[in-house]
Amino acid sequence: MDRTDHGAAGTVGEGGALVSAFVEARDVVLSFGETPALRGASLAVQRGEIVAIMGPSGSGKSTLLHCLAGILVPGSGEIWFDGQRVDALGETRRSTLRRDRFGFVFQFGQLVPELTAEENVALPLLLGGVRRGPALGRARTWFDRLDLKGLEGRRSGELSGGQAQRVALARAMVSEPEVLFADEPTGSLDSLTGEQVMNLLVDSAREQGTTVVLVTHEPRVAAYADREAMVRDGRVTVPAVEPVAS
Amino acid sequence: MSVPLTLLGLLEREPSHGYDLKRDYDTYFGRGRPLPFGQVYATLGRLARDGKVVMGEVGPGEGPDRKRYVITELGATEVRTWLSEPVEPEPHLQTVLFAKVVLTLMLGRPAEEYLDLQRAAHLRRMRELTEIKRGDSLVDGLLADHGLFHLEADLRWIELTTARLEQLAKAVRS
Numbered sequence: 001m002d003r004t005d006h007g008a009a010g011t012v013g014e015g016g017a018l019v020s021a022f023v024e025a026r027d028v029v030l031s032f033g034e035t036p037a038l039r040g041a042s043l044a045v046q047r048g049e050i051v052a053i054m055g056p057s058g059s060g061k062s063t064l065l066h067c068l069a070g071i072l073v074p075g076s077g078e079i080w081f082d083g084q085r086v087d088a089l090g091e092t093r094r095s096t097l098r099r100d101r102f103g104f105v106f107q108f109g110q111l112v113p114e115l116t117a118e119e120n121v122a123l124p125l126l127l128g129g130v131r132r133g134p135a136l137g138r139a140r141t142w143f144d145r146l147d148l149k150g151l152e153g154r155r156s157g158e159l160s161g162g163q164a165q166r167v168a169l170a171r172a173m174v175s176e177p178e179v180l181f182a183d184e185p186t187g188s189l190d191s192l193t194g195e196q197v198m199n200l201l202v203d204s205a206r207e208q209g210t211t212v213v214l215v216t217h218e219p220r221v222a223a224y225a226d227r228e229a230m231v232r233d234g235r236v237t238v239p240a241v242e243p244v245a246s
Numbered sequence: 247m248s249v250p251l252t253l254l255g256l257l258e259r260e261p262s263h264g265y266d267l268k269r270d271y272d273t274y275f276g277r278g279r280p281l282p283f284g285q286v287y288a289t290l291g292r293l294a295r296d297g298k299v300v301m302g303e304v305g306p307g308e309g310p311d312r313k314r315y316v317i318t319e320l321g322a323t324e325v326r327t328w329l330s331e332p333v334e335p336e337p338h339l340q341t342v343l344f345a346k347v348v349l350t351l352m353l354g355r356p357a358e359e360y361l362d363l364q365r366a367a368h369l370r371r372m373r374e375l376t377e378i379k380r381g382d383s384l385v386d387g388l389l390a391d392h393g394l395f396h397l398e399a400d401l402r403w404i405e406l407t408t409a410r411l412e413q414l415a416k417a418v419r420s
Contacts, residue, residue: 219401223372
C-alpha cells in the first residue's frame with residue numbers, strides 16, 4: 001500500500017517515540033445537510049511545520065481547514081490543538097482561541113473597507129485589548145517587513161490585489177499566532193504577485209516559528225510547504241515517500 | 247541546447263577568448279554539465295571553417311587561449327535567425343507517464359496508487375526547485391520556473407487522469 005493515513009494519535013518520531021501533533025484532526029466527519037463533506041478525515045501537523053492541503057474542488061479541503069481552525073465543529077471525530085480538544089469547546093472559547101493563537105489568510109474580502117490598511121493590520125490587537133497607540137505601532141512594523149511602506153493610510157479599495165493580500169498577511173501575523181491558516185491565499189493573484197505573497201508568508205512563518213496549514217489547489221503554491229496532504233472524497237491521504245525509478 | 251549557436255550568440259556580444267566563452271556558457275547554460283575545453287575549441291574550429299567566426303588579434307603568451315574569436319556577418323545572421331524562430335512545441339504525446347497508466351489499467355492494477363506516488367514525486371521535485379527559486383540568483387530562479395511550470399502541467403494531467411480513471415479503464419480493456 002502506498003498511502004498512509006496521517007492521523008489518530010500523532011506520528012512516530014525518531015527512535016520510534018510517539019510525537020503528539022500540534023494541530024490534529026482525528027477521524028472527522030462533517031456534513032452540510034445531507035451532503036457529506038468530510039468522511040473520516042485525519043491529519044496531524046507538527047509544531048513549526050508548513051503543510052499544504054491539496055485536492056480537487058469539493059473534496060473537503062477547505063472544510064477540513066475550517067474544522068482544524070475551530071470555525072466549524074465536526075459531527076463526529078476530534079480536533080486537537082496543543083493538547084486541548086478544540087471541538088469540545090464552546091463558541092466563545094473557540095473564538096478566543098482563534099483570536100489569540102491563530103491567524104487567518106483567505107482568498108477574498110478580508111479587509112474591513114472602512115478602515116485604513118494600518119488599522120486593518122492592528123485589528124486583532126485592538127480586539128485583544130491592546131491600546132490603539134501600541135497596536136498601531138506594532139502594525140506599522142509589518143509595513144516595512146512586507147514591503148508595504150507608504151500604504152499605511154490607504155483603504156482596501158485603494159490597494160492592488162497583491163498589496164491587499166500582503167496587508168491581510170500582516171494582519172494575520174501581527175499577533176504572532178502559533179498557527180496560520182491560509183485558504184487559497186494566492187488564488188486571486190497573478191503568478192508573480194502570488195509568488196511574492198508566498199515568499200513573504202513562508203519567511204514570516206519561519207522567522208516566528210509559526211505552524212502553517214495551507215489549503216491550495218495550485219501545485220506551485222503547495223511546493224512552498226514542507227509536505228502535502230491530499231483530500232479526496234472527504235478523506236486525507238498522504239503518499240508514502242518512495243524512490244523515483246530511473 | 248545547440249552549443250555552436252549558443253557560442254556564436256555569446257560571441258555576438260563581443261569578441262572573446264575560448265576560456266571566456268566556456269566560463270559564460272557554464273555559468274548560464276551548463277547547469278552542472280560544464281562544456282569540455284576540447285569541445286569549445288573543436289566547435290570554434292568548425293565555426294571558423296564555415297566562415298561564421300574569424301580569429302582576431304593574438305595576445306601575448308602561449309597556447310590556444312591567445313586567440314580571440316570574432317563573429318562574422320554570416321555568423322551574426324545565423325544567430326539572429328535562430329533567436330527569431332520559435333522552438334518546436336513538444337507535445338510529449340508518448341510519455342512514460344501515459345504508458346504506465348494505460349498499462350496498469352490494462353493489467354487490471356490500481357492506477358490511482360501509481361498516480362498518487364507520481365504526484366508525490368513531482369511535488370517533491372517542485373519543492374526542490376522552489377528552494378532554488380527562493381535563493382539569490384534570478385537566472386537560476388528563471389530556469390527553476392521553467393521546470394516548475396512543466397511539472398505543474400504534468401500534475402494537471404495527473405489530476406484529470408485520476409478523475410477519469412474509471413472511464414479510461416473501460417476504454418483500454420474493451
